[in-house]
Amino acid sequence: MSFISSRIWALKQTFRGIFHAKTQFMLAVTLAGLTLTIPVFLGILIWTFSEPLISVPMHTEITVFADRSAGKESVQRLNERILAIEEIAQTQVVPKQEALAMMHDNLGLRPQQSKAQNPLPDIVIATVHPHLSDQEIAAVAKQIERLTNVDMVAYDDKWAGHVSALFSTASIILAILGSIIMALVGIVIAASVRLTTYAQRDEIAALYIFGASNAFICRPYTWRGCMTLALSAAISLGLSYAGLHLLHDPLISFTQLYGVTVHLSMLSLDWCLVYVGMAAILGGLIGAGTASSALGKIRRRTY
Template sequence: MIAWIGHHLTALREALRHLAAAPLNTLLSLLVIGVALTLPTAGWLAIENLRTLTGNTPGVQQISIFLELDAGQRERGEIESRLRQAAAGSWHFVPRAEALKRLQESEGMAEIIGSLPKNPLPDAFVVTPADSQPESLEHLAETFSQWPKVAHVQLDSVWVKRLDALLRLAKLVVMLLAVLFAGALVTITFNTIRLQILAHADEIEVAKLIGATDSYIQRPLHYFGLLQGALGGLCAALLVTAGSHLLTPPVAELARLYGADFTLQSLSARDFGGLAAIGGGLGWLGAKISALIHLRGSR
């Protein structure tokens, strides 16, 4: 066991030495890998922020339950009890007097409302569902419409479906980009390892003559690909974070102009680790394939 650990530590040191031996080439490779991982990561982060924004924007993915005009305190209490039992999400009650006051504050509506003999607006409950999937929203709206003293249930299901379809399409595009750039990362590592094998062909041949196994020769190459990919993943995370910080002030200002309180979310420490792991795994895969092909060809 100690010997096995020693072999891996030796291979790790050798990989680090190769990375440090050509700092400019290493830096350029990390930037290329970082950019390759940045694009799908930025797309994924944009989709997550869009989901958060639409979930926090007033009026989006909400269900309005309008009661009949003759609904009293007892009927309102029964609706509240049913909402608590359904546990469909958060909700709040809008009295008809408050709804009329809000309507009067709208531009050009004060005179019209003042001419009415009585308040024509009903009491209402506004529900923000926990599950924002279109199918779940429509099922909730259908359930609410069957409750007693409910005159009308309003749900902009067309808007919800369009938004959901747009996000699913964007997610698919990001996945395709991720696959494409993952292949590019493997190719980059493949070519880097191939050049290393060609540059050290004499050393590898001598090592084979004195009894070195293929695993012993390939191990530093695997670590090289792993380290290069992991560092490239961290580079991508730093690029995305820098871009996020630059965009946060203008995005927050734009959200305030539309009456929303929104802060652009950046990558977490877990996301940093995930990108490093993905980059390292793809780098190791490229190194593994390259080493197998070129070392077998040199036999």
């Protein structure tokens, strides 16, 4: 056969094999599509929440309460002295009125519900550099406490360590679960493609007996593997889109309760095409390998 005619024959054989074993083909496509939906859907969710999680500040903040008698200029000079400390990364001055508004907001109070005078002083929030030990942070707090116009210093350096330990544990758990899921996905995908190939071992044996080359025999099964996983990838994208559509409004409403903004969206068209293309290539490789394995068994039985 010529180059073109051999590939036309392979294309016809691909669709003839799909029609002949349509039950096995649909089962393989559905099984692989459902399996691929798991990593795609979870991957989109993890990517969506990665940005707000990464943006969580992990630095210890020292809250400095200025004297109530300190004026605006005195508080500004205090802020400059705190910022001059080597271990301090940045500072923020919170005026007493803004601090009172923040307290009302945190306690769920309306401003008109509190008629008393503002009991809060001006506040300076000092953020220390990361990777400082507890002893170094305590020394910085004592140094700030000795400054002029400082009434009180408060800080909590334990939560950052707790959150860091939680992130480390969660990362290990996700890595283990991800490895298990990917192993299961690989096994199911390989089994799905092999299911459609082994269903036509008699055809492979007949082509071998008539003297067809290995490439000629394996080509229809390679293309069938490409179609199997390409369709499965498309199904997984459709199911993921449906799941994200159902989850979008409840998730956005939930995150807004905590003041977090997330953008739950589907993969872009470019990434979807890359994903389907990679799935098709993987399916072709599995199909070719399965056909070659079946051909090898036939050859060993023949000889």
